[in-house]
Amino acid sequence: MNGTxxxxxxxxxxxxxxxxxxxxxxGCRDVSLDIHEGEVVAVVGESGSGKSTLLSVxxxxxxxxxxxxTYRMRDGVARDLFTLGEAERRFLLRTDWGFVHQDARLGLRxxxxxxxxxxxxxxxVGWRNYAAIRSEAEQWLGRVEIDNDRIDDKPTAFSGGxxxxxxxxxxxxxxxxxxxxxxxxxxxxxxxxxxxLDLIRSFVSxxxxxxxxxxxxxxxxxxxxxxxxxxxxxxxxxTGLTDQVLDDPREPYTxxxxxxxxxx
Amino acid sequence: xxxxxxxxxxxxxxxTKRMIRRALLKAVAIPGYQVPFASREMPMPFGWGTxxxxxxxxxxxxxxxxxxxxxxxxxxxxxVSIRRFFEKTAGxxxxxxxxxxxxxxxxxxxxxxxxSDGQILVYQVPIPEPLRFLEPREVxxxxxxxxEDYGLMHVKLYEDIACHGHIATTYAYPVKVDGxxxxxxxxxxxxxNPKMDNCAALQLFGAGREKRIYALPPYTRxxxxxxxxxxxxxTRFTDKCSICGAEDSYLDEVITDDHGGRMFVCSDTDYxxxxxxEQTSEAAQ
Numbered sequence: 001m002n003g004t005x006x007x008x009x010x011x012x013x014x015x016x017x018x019x020x021x022x023x024x025x026x027g028c029r030d031v032s033l034d035i036h037e038g039e040v041v042a043v044v045g046e047s048g049s050g051k052s053t054l055l056s057v058x059x060x061x062x063x064x065x066x067x068x069x070t071y072r073m074r075d076g077v078a079r080d081l082f083t084l085g086e087a088e089r090r091f092l093l094r095t096d097w098g099f100v101h102q103d104a105r106l107g108l109r110x111x112x113x114x115x116x117x118x119x120x121x122x123x124x125v126g127w128r129n130y131a132a133i134r135s136e137a138e139q140w141l142g143r144v145e146i147d148n149d150r151i152d153d154k155p156t157a158f159s160g161g162x163x164x165x166x167x168x169x170x171x172x173x174x175x176x177x178x179x180x181x182x183x184x185x186x187x188x189x190x191x192x193x194x195x196x197l198d199l200i201r202s203f204v205s206x207x208x209x210x211x212x213x214x215x216x217x218x219x220x221x222x223x224x225x226x227x228x229x230x231x232x233x234x235x236x237x238x239t240g241l242t243d244q245v246l247d248d249p250r251e252p253y254t255x256x257x258x259x260x261x262x263x264x
Numbered sequence: 265x266x267x268x269x270x271x272x273x274x275x276x277x278x279x280t281k282r283m284i285r286r287a288l289l290k291a292v293a294i295p296g297y298q299v300p301f302a303s304r305e306m307p308m309p310f311g312w313g314t315x316x317x318x319x320x321x322x323x324x325x326x327x328x329x330x331x332x333x334x335x336x337x338x339x340x341x342x343x344v345s346i347r348r349f350f351e352k353t354a355g356x357x358x359x360x361x362x363x364x365x366x367x368x369x370x371x372x373x374x375x376x377x378x379x380s381d382g383q384i385l386v387y388q389v390p391i392p393e394p395l396r397f398l399e400p401r402e403v404x405x406x407x408x409x410x411x412e413d414y415g416l417m418h419v420k421l422y423e424d425i426a427c428h429g430h431i432a433t434t435y436a437y438p439v440k441v442d443g444x445x446x447x448x449x450x451x452x453x454x455x456x457n458p459k460m461d462n463c464a465a466l467q468l469f470g471a472g473r474e475k476r477i478y479a480l481p482p483y484t485r486x487x488x489x490x491x492x493x494x495x496x497x498x499t500r501f502t503d504k505c506s507i508c509g510a511e512d513s514y515l516d517e518v519i520t521d522d523h524g525g526r527m528f529v530c531s532d533t534d535y536x537x538x539x540x541x542e543q544t545s546e547a548a549q
Contacts, residue, residue: 087411109398109419113426116419123422124415130425130491152426 010072011036012178012210013058018067020053026234027053030067033229033239037177038208042225042242044215044257050234051214052182058212059099059180060089074177094121098171098179102186104163107170108155114141114166115151121174140169144199161192165199172203181213185220197223218261222246230254274321274354280304284322284477288468291479296441297409298392303475313346313371314472316388320369323384323468324350329357331365336373336514336531343371360534372435374456376513376535379465381482387450389471392478394438394448414446417489425494434499440487447478447486454488455499455514461486503528508539 011034020027028050035041043051056062058069060081072078074096081089093099101107108117118137119127127133138148144165155163164184171179184200185193201224203209215221221228221242228245230238230253238251249255272278280302287301306314324330330350334342338360346369347358359365362377369386379385395405398416408416417438424432437454441447449460450469460467460480467480480486488496504511506527513535515528530536 086407087413090411090413112419112423115426116423119422120415120419123418124413128418128492130422130493133422134426 008037008072008076010078013069013071013212014078015058015069016067018054018057018064018069020050020057020062021065026050027062028057028231029234031231031236032067033236035178035210035212037210038204039227040204040211040213040225042213042215042221042228043231044218044221044228045231046216046257049231051216051231053234054231055180055182055212055214059093059097060084071178091125094124095174096177098168098176100164100167100171100179100181100184102183104155104160104167107167108163110155113152113154114146114158117155117166117170118173121170125174136173137169140173141166143172144169145195159192160188161196164188164196168196168199168203172207175207177208177210179209179211181211181215183215183217184213185215185217193220200224218246218258230257271353273326274324274350274356275306276304276318276321280318281322284318287477288319288322288479291468291477292466292481294445295480295484296445296447296478298476298478300475301477303472306472307349308345310473311390312342313369313388315470315474315477316369316371316386316472317346317349317470318472319386319468319470319477320346320350320367321354323386324354324356324367326354326356328366329359329364330354331359331362331368331534332370333368333373333375333532333534334371335516336375337533339533361538362532362534372451372453373514373531374452374459376510376530376532377538379459379463381464383465385463385465385467387452387467387469389448389450389469389476390473391436392448392450392469392471392474392476394436394446409445412444414440417446418491421489421491421494425491431490431494431496437496438489440489441480442485443487446489447480449486453499453514454496457486457488457496458498501528505530505536508536508543510536510539 014034016032018031019029031054045051057064063082069081070078071081115134115137118140119133122133122136138151141151146162146165155166185196204211213224225242228242229236232253238245238254246258249258284301287299291299304318306317308314332343332347334340350356351358362375367384371388393405395408395416398420399405421431435453436448436451437457439447439449439457462483464482466482469478490496501515503515505515507529510530513530513532516531517526517528519526
C-alpha cells in the first residue's frame with residue numbers, strides 16, 4: 001500500500017508550456033509543471049488567475065490551445081494525454097485519478113446513496129458482487145469517518161463536511177495515484193476544514209498519493225503541499241517549496257498575497 | 265368506404281416508410297443501438313403507441329395478419345383502436361390468435377405463446393434510454409453507450425438491493441444485448457425478459473415521442489443485468505389463473521367487489537382463451 005519503497009524517480013505528470021485561450025481571453029498561458037509520486041503541489045492565486053482552467057486542462061477535461069501533458073501510466077509508459085482515446089481517458093479518470101470538486105454536488109450523485117456513490121467506480125471497472133462492493137464501500141466510509149449506518153443515506157442528507165469526505169472516499173476507492181482537488185475546503189467552517197485537511201494529509205502519506213490542489217487559501221497550501229505554484233493573470237509567476245514561497249516570497253504579488261493573510 | 269378519406273396504405277406516405285425502414289435496417293444491424301428517426305405526428309397522442317404504430321405501418325404488407333395487444337389483452341382500448349386504425353387504413357387481416365399473426369404490436373407484454381420464425385413483434389416504447397433516470401443529459405448517455413460505460417446501470421441495481429434487500433426493478437429491467445449495448449426493454453415486466461433471449465421472432469422497438477428505434481434480430485443473446493450474489497430472477501406467482509388455471513403465465517390482479525374480493529387472471533387473453541378452448545374440447549370428448 002505504502003509505495004515509498006518502489007517510488008519511481010520519473011515524474012508522474014508533466015505539463016509543458018500549456019496554454020488555454022477562451023477565444024481572445026487567456027485562461028492560462030505557458031504553464032509548465034511536473035509532479036512526482038507522493039508529492040502534493042498547491043496552485044494558489046486570486047480568483048480568475050487561471051487556476052481552475054489549469055486544473056481542467058491537466059485533468060483532460062479541457063483540451064489545451066497549445067502545449068502538451070504527459071502522464072506515466074501504471075505500466076510505466078509516459079503518454080501524451082491528449083492523444084489517448086476518450087475511453088482510455090475516462091478509464092484513467094475513474095481508476096488512476098481522482099477529482100475532488102469544490103461543490104460536492106458536481107462530484108457526487110445526489111440521488112444515489114453514499115454506498116452507491118462509493119461503489120460506482122468499482123462497478124464501472126467490472127465489480128459484479130454486491131457483497132464485495134458493499135464491504136469495500138463500508139471500509140472506505142469508515143476511513144473518511146462516516147458512520148456505517150449512514151451507508152444507505154443519500155448525500156442530500158449529509159452536511160457539507162461529510163459530503164466532501166464522501167467525495168474523497170468515492171475517489172479513493174480505486175486507489176488512484178493522482179488526485180486533482182479544486183478548492184476542497186471551500187465553503188466549510190474552520191473546524192470542519194481542519195478535519196478534512198487532516199484526512200487528506202493522512203491519505204497522502206498512507207497511500208503515497210500525488211495531489212494537485214487548487215486553492216486561494218494559503219493556509220491550505222501550507223498545511224498540505226510540498227511545493228507551491230503562484231499564478232496571476234493566467235501565468236505562473238513563482239514556484240518553489242511551499243515554505244520557501246510562503247515565508248520568503250520573491251515576487252511583489254506573492255508578497256502581497258502572503259501579507260494579506262490575517263495573522264493569528 | 266368510398267366516402268372515407270383515402271389514405272396511403274397503412275396511413276404513412278411511402279417516403280416516410282422508407283425513412284423508417286432505413287432506421288429499422290440500421291437498428292437490426294446494430295442490435296440494441298438506438299437509431300434516431302424523424303418521428304411523424306400520428307392521429308393519436310404521444311404515449312399511446314405512436315412509435316409502435318409508425319414501425320408497424322412501415323413493416324406491414326398487404327398479406328400480413330396483424331395482432332395488437334395492450335398489457336397482454338386484445339380487447340383493451342389501446343389495442344382495439346390501433347387494430348381498427350390499421351383495418352381502416354391498410355385493410356389488412358387482423359387476428360387475436362398469436363400463432364396466426366405475422367405482425368404483433370404490443371404494449372407492455374410479450375405473448376405467452378412462443379413466437380416463431382417470420383413473426384415480427386413491435387413494441388411501443390415510452391422511454392428508450394435505459395440510463396435516463398441516472399443521467400439526465402442526452403449527450404452524456406450517448407457517450408456512455410458509445411464507450412460501453414455501463415457502471416451506472418449497476419449503481420441503480422445496487423440501490424435497489426440497498427433499499428429493498430433484492431433487485432426491486434420489476435419492469436423495464438435493463439438487458440445487455442449481444443454482449444454490447446444495454447437496452448431498455450420498454451416497460452415490459454421482467455417476467456418477459458427471458459422470452460427476449462434467443463427469440464425466433466424479429467423484435468422492433470419504436471419510441472415516437474423520443475424519436476428512437478431499436479431492434480433485436482432473431483436469435484439474439486439478451487442477458488438481464490444482475491450481480492453475482494443477487495442473480496436475475498423473473499417474477500413468480502404463487503397464484504394461478506382463475507379462468508384457465510395456468511401457472512406459467514403473467515397474472516393480472518382483478519378486484520371483483522367492494523369487500524376485498526379479488527382474482528388473478530392471465531394478462532394474455534389469447535393464451536387464456538386458447539387454454540380454455542382446449543379444456544372444453546377435452547371435456548367434451
